[in-house]
Amino acid sequence: MMNCQQATLLLSQKMDRPLTLKERCSLRFHITMCDGCNRFGRQMQQLRDITHTYMQQDVEDASQEVPPHQKDSP
Numbered sequence: 001m002m003n004c005q006q007a008t009l010l011l012s013q014k015m016d017r018p019l020t021l022k023e024r025c026s027l028r029f030h031i032t033m034c035d036g037c038n039r040f041g042r043q044m045q046q047l048r049d050i051t052h053t054y055m056q057q058d059v060e061d062a063s064q065e066v067p068p069h070q071k072d073s074p
C-alpha cells in the first residue's frame, strides 16, 4: 500500500497527466483509508474547478472587450 507522500504526489500529478489504472486503483484504495489524503484530493479538485471556471470567465471577458462591429472597421 502506498504512503501519504506517494498519494499526495499522485493527486497533484493527476492534474497534469492521466494516471495509469494501477495508480488510480492504489490511490483510490489509499484515499478510502486515509482521511487526510481524501481531504487533500477534494481540495485539489475544487482548486482545479475554480481555476477552470476562472479561466473560462477570463476568455469570455476578453471577447467582450472588443464589440464585433469595431473589429471590421478600418
Ligand SMILES: [Zn+2]
Binding pocket: 003, 004, 005, 007, 030, 034, 035, 036, 037, 038
Ligand atoms: Zn494518506
